[in-house]
Amino acid sequence: METAELKQQLKKQIIEFLNLISVKPEDIKDDEPLFGEGLGLDSIDSIELIVLLGREYGIEIKDPKEGRKVLTDINTMVAYIEEHRTK
Amino acid sequence: MSKIFITGIGVISAIGNSVAENHEALKAGVCGIKKELDLFPSKYKGLMPFGQVPISNESLQNKLQVKEPGVTRTSMLALHAFNEAVRCSGITADDISSPETALIGANTVGGMCLTDELYHDANTSEAGSEYTHSYDCASVNLFLQKHNKMQGVINTINTACSSSANAIMYGAMLMQHGFAKRAIVGGTDSLAKFTINGFNALHILSSDLCTPFDESRKGLNLGEGAAFLVLEKEEDLNGKKVYAELTGYCNANDAYHPSSLSDEGDGPYLAMQGALKIADLTADKIDFINAHGTATENNDEVESRAMVRLFGTPPVFASTKGNIGHTLGAAGAIEAVYSILSLLNQEVYPSLHFKNAISSTGLIPVLEYKQMPVNHVMSNSFGFGGNCSSLIFSKA
Amino acid sequence: MYIHKIYCISPQQDPLQADIECINEPVDKKLLAVEPSYEHIPPGVLRRMGKSIRMGVGTALPLLDKINPVDGIIIGSANAGLDECVKFLIQIVDYDEGQLTPGNFVQSTGNVIAGQLGLISKNKGYNITHMHQGLAFENAVIDAIMQLNTNPAHSYLLGGVDEISPFHYNIETLNGAYKKEDISNKEIYQSNTPGCLPGEGAAMFVVSADKDAAIAKIKAIQTIHTDDVELVKQQLQLFLEKNNQDSDEIDLFISGENGDTRTLPFYEACETLLNTDTTVLRFKHLCGEYATASAIGLWYACQILQTQEIPPHLFKKNQQKKRTGIF
Numbered sequence: 001m002e003t004a005e006l007k008q009q010l011k012k013q014i015i016e017f018l019n020l021i022s023v024k025p026e027d028i029k030d031d032e033p034l035f036g037e038g039l040g041l042d043s044i045d046s047i048e049l050i051v052l053l054g055r056e057y058g059i060e061i062k063d064p065k066e067g068r069k070v071l072t073d074i075n076t077m078v079a080y081i082e083e084h085r086t087k
Numbered sequence: 088m089s090k091i092f093i094t095g096i097g098v099i100s101a102i103g104n105s106v107a108e109n110h111e112a113l114k115a116g117v118c119g120i121k122k123e124l125d126l127f128p129s130k131y132k133g134l135m136p137f138g139q140v141p142i143s144n145e146s147l148q149n150k151l152q153v154k155e156p157g158v159t160r161t162s163m164l165a166l167h168a169f170n171e172a173v174r175c176s177g178i179t180a181d182d183i184s185s186p187e188t189a190l191i192g193a194n195t196v197g198g199m200c201l202t203d204e205l206y207h208d209a210n211t212s213e214a215g216s217e218y219t220h221s222y223d224c225a226s227v228n229l230f231l232q233k234h235n236k237m238q239g240v241i242n243t244i245n246t247a248c249s250s251s252a253n254a255i256m257y258g259a260m261l262m263q264h265g266f267a268k269r270a271i272v273g274g275t276d277s278l279a280k281f282t283i284n285g286f287n288a289l290h291i292l293s294s295d296l297c298t299p300f301d302e303s304r305k306g307l308n309l310g311e312g313a314a315f316l317v318l319e320k321e322e323d324l325n326g327k328k329v330y331a332e333l334t335g336y337c338n339a340n341d342a343y344h345p346s347s348l349s350d351e352g353d354g355p356y357l358a359m360q361g362a363l364k365i366a367d368l369t370a371d372k373i374d375f376i377n378a379h380g381t382a383t384e385n386n387d388e389v390e391s392r393a394m395v396r397l398f399g400t401p402p403v404f405a406s407t408k409g410n411i412g413h414t415l416g417a418a419g420a421i422e423a424v425y426s427i428l429s430l431l432n433q434e435v436y437p438s439l440h441f442k443n444a445i446s447s448t449g450l451i452p453v454l455e456y457k458q459m460p461v462n463h464v465m466s467n468s469f470g471f472g473g474n475c476s477s478l479i480f481s482k483a
Numbered sequence: 484m485y486i487h488k489i490y491c492i493s494p495q496q497d498p499l500q501a502d503i504e505c506i507n508e509p510v511d512k513k514l515l516a517v518e519p520s521y522e523h524i525p526p527g528v529l530r531r532m533g534k535s536i537r538m539g540v541g542t543a544l545p546l547l548d549k550i551n552p553v554d555g556i557i558i559g560s561a562n563a564g565l566d567e568c569v570k571f572l573i574q575i576v577d578y579d580e581g582q583l584t585p586g587n588f589v590q591s592t593g594n595v596i597a598g599q600l601g602l603i604s605k606n607k608g609y610n611i612t613h614m615h616q617g618l619a620f621e622n623a624v625i626d627a628i629m630q631l632n633t634n635p636a637h638s639y640l641l642g643g644v645d646e647i648s649p650f651h652y653n654i655e656t657l658n659g660a661y662k663k664e665d666i667s668n669k670e671i672y673q674s675n676t677p678g679c680l681p682g683e684g685a686a687m688f689v690v691s692a693d694k695d696a697a698i699a700k701i702k703a704i705q706t707i708h709t710d711d712v713e714l715v716k717q718q719l720q721l722f723l724e725k726n727n728q729d730s731d732e733i734d735l736f737i738s739g740e741n742g743d744t745r746t747l748p749f750y751e752a753c754e755t756l757l758n759t760d761t762t763v764l765r766f767k768h769l770c771g772e773y774a775t776a777s778a779i780g781l782w783y784a785c786q787i788l789q790t791q792e793i794p795p796h797l798f799k800k801n802q803q804k805k806r807t808g809i810f
Contacts, residue, residue, distance in 0.1 A: 017584075019530040040527050044346065047290060048584045055582065064290065130580040186707075186718075195592065199568065206576050208657060209569045209650035215657035222654065223562065224593060225616040232708065241708050242622040243615040245593030253611060257626065264629040281568070284575045285588035340556075340601040340610040346589045357607055471589065472598020474610055 007078050017052045018045055030074040038073075046071055053077075058086030091259045092329040092483060095176025095317030097168040097273075098424045100411040101138035101310055105171060110428050113410065113436040114456050120296055120308050120412050126160070127202070129280050131287070135294050137278055138310025138412025140164065156217040159198040160311075162230040164417075165275035168313040169231055172271065176317035177327065180235075182269070189240040189267035190232055191258040192315075193250030193274035195282075195416035198222035202280040224416075227275060240266055245416065247470030248379075249338070250274055251314070252419030252478055256336040258318055268323065273315030274420040282309055282415065289346060297382035297413075298440040299406035300391065300452050307381040310412025314420035316427075331427040334463070335368065335479030337361025346471050347385045352393030354475035355379075359397050359465060362477035368463060370398050373479070375435050377426045377466040378452070380406025381413050386469065391448040405453040409439030419468040423478060426464040430482045434458045484628050485697035487638070488546045488689040491782045492516050492538050493770045494682055498779075499786060503796035506769060508667055513647050514682035514771030528603060531586055533566045535683075539596035539644035540603065542685040546640065547604045553689060554637035555609030557627050558597040558644065559620035561774030563612065566648035567591035596644055609639070619643065620775040621706045627690050628704065635692040642687035643778025647771075652681060662742075668768040671742035672799075679743040682771015686778035688785070699785045702726060716752045723756060733761055735787070737780055738799065741767040763799040 001009075011025035018041070032038040035046065050067050053059040059081065061067045070080045098105070101119025102112035112119070123139060124132040147153070147163040151170070173183060182188060198221035199205055205222055208215045220226060225243040232241050240261055244254045251274025258270030276282075286292045286309060293306035318333065339361055341354025348354060363370060379390055394401040407425055414421055429435055438452035462482045469475045491498060494514040500506050507517065516538060521529055523544035529537065539558065547553065571587035592598070594612035601610045609630060613622040620643030627641045655661060662678035671680055694700065703726040707718050727733060736757055740750045754763060764787075770779045787793055795802070 021530050022526060042344070044289075044586055044589060047288065048586055051288075051582045051584045199572075202572060202575065205569070206572050208654050209572070210653065211657075212653070215654070219654050219657045223565070223616065224614050225561065225619075228615065229708075238707070238709065238714075240622075240625070240706055241615060241618065242613055243619075244611065245614045246597075246610070246612055247592045247594055257611075260629045260633075261625070264632055266625060266629075280575060280580070281572060284580055284583055285571060285585065285591070288583040288585035288588055338609050338611060340598070340607050342601045342605050342607050345595075345598060345602065346585075353607055470594070471592045472594045472610070473601055474594055474598065 003078060003082065006081065007074055010074065010078060013052060013056060014049065018048060028074060033073055034071055053081065057081050059084045088263045090321040091262060091318050091333045092321060092324060093316050093331045093333060093427060094319045094327060094329055095172040096330055096424045096427055097171025097175060098312065098314040098421055099140055099164055099167045100312035100414065100421055101140055102410050104142065106424065113425060113428065116437045116439060116456065118296065118410055118439050120310065126278055127280055129283060131283055135292060136296055136308050138308060138414065139278060140311055157221045158230060159218065159221050160200050160277040161194055161197060161275050162227045164277055164311065164313040165192060165227050165231060166234060168273060168275065169271065169315045172315035172317050178317060184236040184238060186238040187268035188237060189258055189261050189270040190228055190237050191242045191244065191254045191270055191272045192228040192231060193244045193254040193416045194224050194227050194276050195245055195247055195250055196276050196279045197224040197226055199281045200277040200279040246474040247472055248413070248415050248418055249468040249470040249474045249476040250416040250419065252468035252476035253338055255316060255333065255420065255423055255478060256338065256476065259333050259336060262318060262320055268320065270318045271315055272318060273313065274417040275313035276311055276414055276416040278309060278311045291383045293382065296440050297408055298442065299380035299382045299408050299438055300387050300445060300450060301441050302443040302445050304382040304384065304387060306383055307408065308412040310414045312411060312414045312417050312421055314417060314424045316420065316423060329483040331430045331480045332483050333478065334481040335362035335366030337365060338474065338476045341473035341475055343473055348389040348469065350389065352389040352396070354473050355390055355393035355467065355469055356396050358475040358477040359393065359467065362465065362479050366479045368479065373402050373463050373465050374461045375429055375464045376402060376404035377422050377464060378404050378406045379467040379469045380408050382408055388445055388447065390467065391445055391450045395448055401450060403435055403453055405435060405438035419476065422466050423480065426466045426480045429461050429464055430480055433461050435461065484631050484690050484701045485692065485694050486688050486690055486699045486701065486785055487697055489698060489782055489785045490542050490546050491684060491686040491779060492518060492542050493684040493779055495769050498769060499794055501794045503669055506668070509680060512661065512665060514668060514680060515647065516683045525603070528599065531590060533590060534648070535560065535563050535566070535644050535646035536590065536596055536599060538646060538685040539563065539642065540599050542687045543600050543640055543642060544603065546687055546689050552604065552606060553640045554634065555630060556597045556600050556606060556640045557611050557623045558642050559613045559623035559775050559778065560596060560644045561614060561616045561619045562645055562648065562651050564591040564593050564595045565651050566646065569650040600640070617774050618706050618708060620778045621704065624701065624704055628701065631690065631692045638689055638691035640687060641690050642685060643775030644685040645773045645775045646683045647681050671768045672740060672765060674742040675744055677743060677745045679741045679772035682773050682776065684770050684779055686782040699788045712748050712752050715749055716756065719753055719756055733757060735762045735764060737764045737766065737784055739767065739777065739780065740765045741772045760801055762801040764793065764797045765799050766797060
């Protein structure tokens with residue numbers, strides 16, 4: 001899958017998984033922080049996103065510190081998925 | 088306002104089926120948390136430690152003479168502690184069934200210990216299981232009420248892990264404001280696949296024994312149990328034996344996050360401060376704090392900070408979560424009984440599994456059993472939804 | 484205790500709709516609440532809320548004034564969070580205790596409505612949730628009275644909320660709680676079968692000890708849990724003797740009658756203790772039956788005391804009598 005396509009798919013999955021009502025995929029910028037600023041997600045969302053990576057891409061992240069790095073923005077998530085996906 | 092005294096106590100936990108057994112285990116620093124789980128099949132059996140009460144449902148049924156169908160473990164643990172508390176207080180069956188006796192119980196899982204049955208009943212249109220009346224939290228107290236033919240004010244409080252501290256507070260207030268002459272108050276919760284998976288999903292369950300207030304703590308262990316207290320007013324005592332006086336209570340909200348506490352610990356601080364105010368005590372009068380101390384990264388650091396903020400140098404403190412695990416809706420009531428044991432026997436019990444102090448506060452809990460003068464004990468309970476409660480028990 | 488502000492979400496767009504032909508009827512045997520757009524709830528928070536949480540928070544926020552904040556939040560709800568519980572349970576089963584998302588679990592705690600309200604309104608005061616089924620809201624009222632006795636300068640948010648969640652509906656159907664036949668809420672009181680028509684909603688109140696400009700006063704409250712009609716009658720008699728020495732004081736009795744033949748004898752027993760000319764009203768055809776429907780009942784009492792107007796379809800008897808006090 002092309003990176004651009006993966007980004008689009010991931011954005012859709014995030015919106016659905018976190019029930020981000022009234023957010024469209026194009027509202028999520030690739031380099032905008034997902035937490036705090038930007039989308040304004042919180043610590044519970046970060047756990048949900050780690051579960052998303054597990055269920056959709058077969059990626060297991062055990063260390064929360066690594067998780068926080070991976071979940072910085074769409075670019076970091078996609079780079080990690082491309083490198084570690086098992087499905 | 089009337090003074091409120093505790094005239095009966097009852098408890099069942101991973102370290103004992105009675106007040107006496109729990110007392111001995113606390114003195115000896117017994118840990119009841121083990122990598123065993125016999126109550127239901129679970130992936131985490133053998134992988135994670137739990138504070139399981141070592142009695143099967145069948146034995147509880149026989150021991151308590153529960154013959155009707157649909158009675159959950161949560162309810163049976165409650166009845167076990169309830170029976171001990173009323174026996175201990177010497178109140179009669181007529182007293183218990185009087186319209187002036189309130190029953191205030193707390194729990195958070197209710198019949199959800201029956202995860203698979205609930206899954207079935209919530210999704211079937213065929214015949215339900217025997218438990219369709221037993222899933223909600225109120226079902227526990229309706230069972231106790233029916234079993235004891237009670238007629239007074241009855242209530243179920245669920246404020247997550249502070250539930251039974253709030254039940255004690257509500258019962259005392261009913262008495263002070265003329266809604267009840269006496270109150271039987273407490274809490275119960277049983278281990279459940281539901282809570283195990285819930286806390287695990289939040290990454291706050293430890294796969295080793297929990298280490299309250301330790302620098303490298305890794306999360307909590309779940310436990311189960313129940314405790315009940317009989318509350319009576321000073322003017323109704325007629326010279327009977329009392330165990331302690333309930334002098335202070337307060338609930339406050341941290342208003343920060345659904346499942347964790349704020350860095351400053353406003354909720355814990357306000358709850359402790361409010362309880363001191365009701366008790367009309369200054370902070371230096373507290374001899375011992377039974378801390379919430381769940382051994383999660385968040386709780387222990389925030390609770391420590393709030394103690395320092397209120398007390399400067401906090402008094403002697405300990406957490407019993409290392410003995411019995413976190414018993415959720417039962418925790419406030421079980422720890423009320425433990426606080427009362429400290430007052431009665433003028434002693435404090437060791438906080439287990441601690442190695443190094445949290446670097447930002449340097450606070451060290453009680454590490455060994457010791458006898459000391461104990462006049463006022465504060466007991467903390469903090470729960471999801473920012474719900475923070477502190478109770479103060481005083482030597483009678 | 485005096486009631487100062489009221490708000491509700493119910494199955495009726497206009498809970499005081501005068502024309503019975505215009506009231507909302509059950510859909511698929513359920514009277515579902517008409518939910519507003521919840522503009523007071525931040526979207527980031529709204530996305531995680533189940534229906535009872537939305538209704539509770541959405542009913543309370545319009546009453547919470549930033550200039551005069553309340554000192555505490557007291558909620559009664561029999562089943563808040565239950566729907567989220569079962570959703571989490573389904574995850575446990577479907578993913579065989581594997582990697583689960585914690586969102587449902589966090590939202591499943593019984594005190595989620597009061598907790599969210601504390602969080603959103605930054606209220607650090609007393610925060611409690613009573614969950615004792617049909618007496619959940621009544622215990623919340625008792626609690627508010629006690630808090631105000633202790634702190635007369637305070638004000639509190641008091642409310643009752645419950646939803647018809649698919650799972651709770653299923654379990655209560657197995658328990659035989661609801662009517663089996665299709666029936667319009669307009670004819671519910673003529674029904675001669677057991678079971679009620681399920682409903683849902685939220686009603687919230689700001690209460691204080693200040694009588695100036697109050698909508699209503701709660702003079703006394705007593706609860707009893709029993710299946711003995713005679714005991715109810717006897718306790719109500721004592722309650723009236725204690726709190727209503729002037730027996731003419733009660734103009735209006737708002738009955739919880741709901742078309743269920745099993746509970747009708749209790750309400751009829753209560754009516755026998757009132758003066759023969761006391762007006763009797765019913766409201767459950769509008770909101771359906773649920774554990775904290777008494778909160779909507781209190782909302783109706785407040786509205787009627789305030790406006791002195793009653794839609795004709797609420798009357799059971801004695802429509803003519805002048806009304807000043809309410810029971």
